[in-house]
């Protein structure tokens with residue numbers, strides 16, 4: 230790193246620190262509808278119906294958290310907690326089959342930050358708040374957090390991957406952007422001991438570890454040892470009997 234880069238980095242960190250000190254988090258309310266609509270139109274290439282904005286700003290089933298700076302919304306995260314039974318087909322195999330259909334999962338509908346405030350840790354702050362809620366005592370039945378993202382959204386993908394989210398599936402033609410089909414990915418983070426279904430690799434490695442435990446090559450040796458032990462026991466019980474006879 231050059232001196233110039235170090236200075237720029239420290240300046241940026243200082244700026245982030247002073248912004249973060251003034252950022253406040255609060256839940257969205259119906260009064261935020263127009264502002265949220267404006268921001269989402271700016272951030273996302275997808276058009277949402279008005280009913281969607283009404284829902285996320287007023288329905289308590291959504292965890293809709295805003296980051297504000299001097300009372301202005303500069304970022305938001307919207308998440309819905311639902312049961313495994315309510316998963317769409319494409320996400321149906323998010324959790325291992327042994328999880329009951331009443332097990333919960335959290336779906337991040339959107340996460341965005343105003344351009345001028347990006348790279349100052351605002352999205353991280355929002356995601357951390359969401360994750361600390363989802364891993365709290367009251368949400369222990371929630372086993373995974375997942376989301377959908379355009380394959381071309383490299384910034385968001387690297388953001389989520391940097392926070393331990395992993396690809397769950399590739400979704401060809403998942404989006405329609407300005408009349409054109411676009412591919413997507415679903416990403417997932419398992420929480421509260423949530424687990425994905427077993428992959429072929431898991432089955433192979435499980436069979437491998439079973440075989441290692443059983444040690445089929447050592448089987449004849451084990452049988453020999455068992456026979457030896459049995460004979461020894463029979464002999465020693467015979468001698469005990471004779472000792473017993475002698476004592477009497």
Ligand SMILES: CC(=O)SCCNC(=O)CCNC(=O)[C@H](O)C(C)(C)COP(=O)(O)OP(=O)(O)OC[C@H]1O[C@@H](n2cnc3c(N)ncnc32)[C@H](O)[C@@H]1OP(=O)(O)O
Pocket residue numbers: 241242243245272273337338339340341342343346347348349350351352353354376377378379382384385387388389391
């Ligand atoms: C389900 C979905 O919502 S998918 C769609 C996601 N949203 C969008 O695409 C909307 C448009 N994009 C955005 O709004 C933003 O770019 C987001 C939400 C993806 C990221 O928001 P940001 O507030 O910039 O994120 P944040 O600052 O927390 O982290 C971004 C990067 O900046 C880095 N960063 C944070 N502070 C600093 C700093 N002071 N100096 C330099 N880098 C910094 C972080 O380390 C991080 O890098 P990493 O991902 O390589 O670890």
